[in-house]
Amino acid sequence: MAASRATVILWPMDGVPDEPDDNALMTAYAKGDQRAFELLYSRHRGGLYRYILRLLRDRAIADELFQDVWQRVISARSGWRPSGSFSGWLYQIAHHRVNDHWRARRHRPAAPIDAEERVAAIPDQGTPERTVSEFEQRRRLQLALETLPREQREVVALRLEQELTLEEIATITGVGRETVKSRLRYAMDKLREEMKP
DSSP states (O other), rough: OOOOOOOOOOOOSSOOOOOOHHHHHHHEEEEEEEEHHHHHHHHHHHHHHHHHHHHHOOOOOOOOHHHHHHHHHHHHHGOOOSSEEEEEEHHHHHHHHHHHHHHHHSOOOOOOHHHHHHHHSSOOSSSSSHHHHHHHHHHHHHHHHHHHHHHHHHIIIIIIIOOOOHHHHHHHHTSOOHHHHHHHHHHHHHHHHHHOO
């Protein structure tokens, strides 16, 4: 009778297996593991879509570029060599696709048509006065964000919504860390000024 081999799974102290990091998942996907891609997609789809939509302000174009970014990830899988974070690489692809779009269109984006509808769809969380006040603040913030130059709006989205580091944002946008810091500072100053009562 042949001896059987047992697979040993090491569990962390808390009894829950560690989730593989994004780079490990992309490496597994490059080797043909479709489930690894599904995990990457589920981890990043929401944040990536919001990032693209924030920059483009057009849902139809954002949908198209969102799909294109993931198609580029799929196409690049065989050549994947982790030299930085997967999320940094992913957002860099998105950044380049958005820039390609603007170069092709040669125009500044319009304010979203459905901005007021989206804000109005937020569920009631209290008294009418509080709701109106919160609604008005969100509306003012959205309008203030729309007044920022694209480069400043982009760093705000990457920093505050995606919680990326200044170094990751610099890599994605192709500018220096100090430029990112400066854009973020100017953007926050403008937002504070716009939000004053």
